[in-house]
Amino acid sequence: MSLPHAILTALLERPSSGLELTRRFDKSIGFFWSATHQQIYRELAKLEQGGLIRAVPGPPARGQKKEYEVLPAGREELAGWVAERQDPKPVRDALLLRLRAAAVVGTAGLDAELERHLELHRRQLADYAAIEERDFPAGKADGENRLHHLVLRAGIGLEATWIDWLTEARAELAADPL
Amino acid sequence: MSLPHAILTALLERPSSGLELTRRFDKSIGFFWSATHQQIYRELAKLEQGGLIRAVPGPPARGQKKEYEVLPAGREELAGWVAERQDPKPVRDALLLRLRAAAVVGTAGLDAELERHLELHRRQLADYAAIEERDFPAGKADGENRLHHLVLRAGIGLEATWIDWLTEARAELAADPL
């Protein structure tokens, strides 16, 4: 049940309409918790009904922007969730599964995929690095920002790990194809 | 659509009944693609109906084991899937989301979670290391095994990354709590 909390966080950072949230979920928060506009609209309705957020007054009409803001109950809910006990989800990665499959049916066509993934991860890492340079220049570190930077560094670490591993994997396959 | 392919892979490695598969999905394959017995039974039925696997002949009865084996069509399907183009799924991690939430509502209770996750990842890494030592002793490397080892090393790399990051995160929070 993370989506409602992702939305509460985003709304606390800045009250927004559904579409604005959707756009923000395409960057920043979306880097580690993506969501489509459908999920967001549905969840906004639920959160409003549950009394955790409210639509900022205005004429309610279809095709009109509707801004939401977080109510005290929503903030409390979120603070509680931060401290909650939640086990990390086990890895769930189709590429690893495909390697395992390749071990029984052969590696035909696999290297192209490894190469492609390598390129994608390199690009993602470059994007993160650019954000880091832009938003977190050395030395400057106030409260909220320090945590945002920390989250970004997790993304950077993970991408770097994939890049290393994919490079190793390609070398291994090239050295002695099955 | 990875579950059917995970099952085909497992069945090619060894024909099995539903429950045997479930047990194997608690280890090895399950390290990067977990599944409950429910998912497995449902998927076995679909795969059988689709002509990709078949039940090894025997008396069909409730409460009785039913062994499945992969048919040629299933093997072809799997080989095709290995070469398929599939983008990596973006990261989706609730702990990172919680850090982001903590940046707005405060970090109360968070360090305990970071510590707990650190311990869990350390344990997972130790498990992987034990498997590596047992199944892939230095020097020995035949075809199928090399790929299995590669997959395991991905798991090891990811766990190590989390451990590094969590250690850094705790230090950062301890140094100057919000």
Place this chain on the structure above:
DNA sequence: ATTTCTTATGCAACTAGTTGCAGAGGATCA
């Protein structure tokens, strides 16, 4: 002024995965 594009919200139907429970058969034990 009417068509057309963009912005914004939303319904309906789908796939994937989870949770809770039920029931048949065999093994064990008193």
Place this chain on the structure above:
DNA sequence: TGATCCTCTGCAACTAGTTGCATAAGAAAT
């Protein structure tokens, strides 16, 4: 010999996320 426990298969109902489409308001184009 029947109570009870374990193994194995499975149904039903649920939550989460995805995809395709509809519809309304307002801006811009001709």
